[in-house]
Amino acid sequence: MSSAGKRPSQLTRNLSAKIASIPMMLTALVIFVGGTAWTVFYSFTNSRLLPRLNFVGFNQYERLWAAPRWNVAVENLAIYGVLMLIFSLLIGFVLAALMDQKIRFEDTFRTIFLYPFALSFIVTGLVWQWLLNPDFGVQAVVRSLGWTSFTFDPLYDQRIVIYGILIAALWQGTGLVMCLMLAGLRGIDEDIWKAARVDGIPTWRTYVQIIIPMMRPVFITTLVIIAASIVKVYDLVVAQTSGGPGISSEVPAKYVYDYMFHAQNLGQGFAASTMMLLSVIIIVIPWAYLEFGGRKHA
Amino acid sequence: MLDPSGPRGSRPRPVLSSRNIIIYGTLFVVAFYYLIPLYVMVVTSLKGMPEIRMGNIFSPPMEITFEPWVKAWATACTGLNCDGLSRGFWNSVIITVPSVIASIAIASVNGYALANWKFKGANIFFTILIVGAFIPYQIMIYPIVIILRDIGLYGSLFGLIIVHCIFGMPILTLLFRNYFSALPQELFKAARVDGAGFWQIFLRIMLPMSLPIFVVAVILQVTGIWNDFLFGVVYTRPDTYPMTVQLNNIVNSVQGVKEYNVNMAATILTGLVPLIIYFASGKLFVRGIAAGAVKG
Structure with a gap:
């Protein structure tokens, strides 16, 4: 039991709390630190079907960056990532600003905007696969209305397939951004609006020059959440296109999975996942520094 | 904070101001876009395959059939197993x-x-x-x-x-x-x-x-x-x-004729639990x- 005496020893102090925290300690040390270190370590070996300690230096990374499939995956992730960030922030903020105008049916609108977020990426991907099906979906419907040369088949066109995935991802994710932004807007003092109105500043300028700068923490947090989810994007692609046509909609997370569990080339999978980790570190470290480095958190 | 809705004082503005038209117009258009996939899922799952081949994905079913739902739940195949999504559920x-x-x-x-x-x-x-x-x-x-x-x-x-x-x-x-x-x-x-x-x-x-x-x-x-x-x-x-894994295997399996109505019924079934919650x-x-x- 916990400390009853006056000067308990360091180890038995708070013993119950320590015992209760064992799962957390194990997860943090064994899985998060240990697992990550293990994968990074083995990415320097030529493991194939099974992990083996046969070091080959940066060989796996050289092969990774020479592989067309990996380069396509990285390029896709870059396009998807940049556009996803811009559009989900933009749409999310505009929706939140509209919702913040003391409108009627606010709950109904919010329910509608957020319901796709409750659905899995598999469901999202399959629905949009169907909607974008060139023989039955949007393209076929527009053609049947008389515009016979209308072409909109992103999932079957190598050059634009990533935008087809982006459409589905935006449908699924902007509701969350809207909710976070709305929470941010509601946190802003009503007096600021009154002051801006008294000074005769137009609404859009109040948003751009006063409100958005004030919402900086909300934007940063949202940015990090979106960015972390972008790097992980996997299920959506699997469901919507399976990486096709050809390899044109591959993403890094899928590359990792395929090389680890199908191509029996663990080394490549480890190297690719280490690259994913690196990209997240580049995103998270500056944020963590801004968020936790500057001031003390409760 | 995410404030509970409800009246927060009266608004002295006219109901049909251009401001209101822009706000509600945009919100309705966006809401429409968000609802379309759900609507298409439901109507597709209630149509027979002949109707899907002929018609328009947005049109409501002429003849409602629940067969795709039954098939998705009980007999759709993944690989060698043909006991439907119920297993995955x-x-x-x-x-x-x-x-x-x-x-x-x-x-x-x-x-x-x-x-x-x-x-x-x-x-x-x-x-x-x-x-x-x-x-x-x-x-x-x-x-x-x-x-x-x-x-x-x-x-x-x-x-x-x-x-x-x-x-x-x-x-x-x-x-x-x-x-x-x-x-x-x-x-x-x-x-x-x-x-x-x-x-x-x-x-x-x-x-x-x-x-x-x-x-x-x-x-x-x-x-x-x-x-x-x-x-x-x-x-x-x-x-x-x-x-989710079984759903993906059913819908994206390469063998057999694609039954879009069964696929959509299966998709709704999988999304139903989180949606209800x-x-x-x-x-x-x-x-x-x-x-x-x-x-x-």
Whole structure:
């Protein structure tokens, strides 16, 4: 039991709390630190079907960056990532600003905007696969209305397939951004609006020059959440296109999975996942520094 | 804050001002766009294949048939198994229920220890946990495969439950830690003075006061675990695949004629559990994601 005496020893102090925290300690040390270190370590070996300690230096990374499939995956992730960030922030903020105008049916609108977020990426991907099906979906419907040369088949066109995935991802994710932004807007003092109105500043300028700068923490947090989810994007692609046509909609997370569990080339999978980790570190470290480095958190 | 709706004073503006037309017009157009996929899913699943081949995906069914639903549930094929999505559904139930209970039980005690029984080094582990939430799962997948294989749990249901507990821990621990920290500390101190210990205080004082946060955690976990695909596909075998994995295999299988109505019925069936939770929980769902996200 916990400390009853006056000067308990360091180890038995708070013993119950320590015992209760064992799962957390194990997860943090064994899985998060240990697992990550293990994968990074083995990415320097030529493991194939099974992990083996046969070091080959940066060989796996050289092969990774020479592989067309990996380069396509990285390029896709870059396009998807940049556009996803811009559009989900933009749409999310505009929706939140509209919702913040003391409108009627606010709950109904919010329910509608957020319901796709409750659905899995598999469901999202399959629905949009169907909607974008060139023989039955949007393209076929527009053609049947008389515009016979209308072409909109992103999932079957190598050059634009990533935008087809982006459409589905935006449908699924902007509701969350809207909710976070709305929470941010509601946190802003009503007096600021009154002051801006008294000074005769137009609404859009109040948003751009006063409100958005004030919402900086909300934007940063949202940015990090979106960015972390972008790097992980996997299920959506699997469901919507399976990486096709050809390899044109591959993403890094899928590359990792395929090389680890199908191509029996663990080394490549480890190297690719280490690259994913690196990209997240580049995103998270500056944020963590801004968020936790500057001031003390409760 | 996410404010409850309801009247907040009267608005002296005219109802049909150009401002209102722009606001409501935009919102209605966007709402329409958000609802279209759900609508198309439902109408497609209620049509027969001949009607789908001829018609327009947006048109309502001329003849409503529930056959695609029956087929999706009971006889759709994945590989050699032809017992429909029901198998995946029950697998998902068997996976989700214990995973939700175990992950919340572990994380709530963790959060309580972090909030009220701080010991040396506790915050280091917590920081690792929170940073770990941002690490791509892909980098930890294989070491976990090895660990589970070594303890003989790879491919088993129990193994997957452990995985869900591990990856649910950061967000849940954060949720509970923040909640317990916000409770009045006098209660805790009074109980300590009365000689209550770690578990006693947790079970008799903290638990009864934290029903709302448990509900939020359950919502978060049920939807998260039900919607999981990656862990299901990595850590289970074909006969224990969760619903999402089986759904993907049914719809994206290359053999046979594509039955779009059955596919859409199967898709709705898979989305139904999180959707019901979402519509039933309303504000709590929003609170869950906001609490998880904003403070993350």
